[in-house]
Amino acid sequence: MPSNPHIAPLIKLIQRTAGRYHVHDVFRDFCEMAAISVSNVVDQHQREAREARYMAIVGKYQREEVAQFPRMLGLLTAALEFAPSDVLGSVYMQLDLGNKNAGQFFTPYEISRLMAGLTTTSNDIEEKIRLHGFVRMNEPTCGAGGMCIAFAENMREAGINYQQHLHVTAQDIDIAAVHMTYLQLSLLHIPAIVIHGDTLAMTERSSWFTPAHILGGWSPRIARQIRNEASDPVAIVPLPQSLPTPAPSPQPVTRLATEEQLSLF
Numbered sequence: 001m002p003s004n005p006h007i008a009p010l011i012k013l014i015q016r017t018a019g020r021y022h023v024h025d026v027f028r029d030f031c032e033m034a035a036i037s038v039s040n041v042v043d044q045h046q047r048e049a050r051e052a053r054y055m056a057i058v059g060k061y062q063r064e065e066v067a068q069f070p071r072m073l074g075l076l077t078a079a080l081e082f083a084p085s086d087v088l089g090s091v092y093m094q095l096d097l098g099n100k101n102a103g104q105f106f107t108p109y110e111i112s113r114l115m116a117g118l119t120t121t122s123n124d125i126e127e128k129i130r131l132h133g134f135v136r137m138n139e140p141t142c143g144a145g146g147m148c149i150a151f152a153e154n155m156r157e158a159g160i161n162y163q164q165h166l167h168v169t170a171q172d173i174d175i176a177a178v179h180m181t182y183l184q185l186s187l188l189h190i191p192a193i194v195i196h197g198d199t200l201a202m203t204e205r206s207s208w209f210t211p212a213h214i215l216g217g218w219s220p221r222i223a224r225q226i227r228n229e230a231s232d233p234v235a236i237v238p239l240p241q242s243l244p245t246p247a248p249s250p251q252p253v254t255r256l257a258t259e260e261q262l263s264l265f
Contacts, residue, residue, distance in 0.1 A: 006079035007087060010072060011094055017068040021060075024097050028176045029057050031088065034073050035179040035208065038186045042214045046206075080187050084153055085109045086146030088180040106143050109150065116150035122158035125165075129253045132225050134165045140199040142170035145181030152190050161254040167218055168192035171199050175206075182208040191218045 018026040036054045040047045058066055079087045089106035092098070098105045107115075128135045139148050148170055152162040168190055170181050175196050182194040191212040197204035213219075 004079050004082050004085070004087070006075050006082055007090060007094075010075040010079065010087075011091055013068060013072055013075065014091070014095065017065055017072075020065075023095055027092065027095060027097060028179075029060075030069055030072050031176060031179040031183055033057055033069055034076070035183045035186075037073075038183065038211065039208060042211045043209055076183070077187055080184065084149055084156075084188055086112065086144050086149055086184070088184055089144035089146050092144065092180070107146055109146050112146040112150040113153065116147060116154050119151070122155075122160070125155060125158070125160060126253055129160070129165050132229075134167055134221070134225075136222070136225075137166065137168045139168065139170040142172045142181045142194070143177050145170060145184045145194075148181065148185060148190065148192070149188065152188065159255045163189050163191070163212060164216075164254045166190065167213070167222060169195070171195040171197055173198050178206075178208060182210065186210045186212070191216050 014026055014030065015023060033054055036050045040050055040054075043050075058069075076087060086106065086109040090109065093106055125135050137148060137151055139145075142148065148168045151168075152166055155162040155166060168185065170185070170192060171194070172178050172181065173196075178194050178196040182192075185192045185194065189212045190210060192210045193213060194208040194210070195204055196206045196208075
């Protein structure tokens, strides 16, 4: 696969914008402001608090610096459109932002693709789709979301429309990782809930719902599956008492044309 032509310009733009700041701060601020911008379009329940946070961040920068952040988002979008991958994880590592003390390094996307392929087969996925209409992926330490993107890409290469048949629950203790994952999954239109919390301590500080999750009505879909599959150990939404319990029926698998690429827009 040819190298992504949009990643190097994104890195240079972040470095150039960081003239008066640390590159790490500019990168984190970009990811958070972009994530808030996406969230506030679809998640009205959390809009007010997140908008206030956005204004607090953007207030640190001068007007000409603020103008660079939409350009960063445009380059990120173009990079994901060119070749869906863990773009932000790659940018993070190429900016040399890895935290040696915390052991925060992002897995190369090629390894994520390999691991995703070893985790399950297309036959396993199709069987779950026939039973439930979709598959659910849980990533307890999501980083920038590379494994989630790799799993979705494996589905796409198998001819399965992940935008209709995959739901992701991703979690990380680092809020910057949450913003990175949320932003990339949102741009790739992957239905997902991205949680800021400690997986081991079972604590949750905030939840980020991708546009695909909200617009696709995924909360009731998952609630119905939980009711039908009482033994499912991953309950990511409360179980409503008012939902009926329909008998499971075979579900069709939405397939892609041979050369079809799911577009961001």
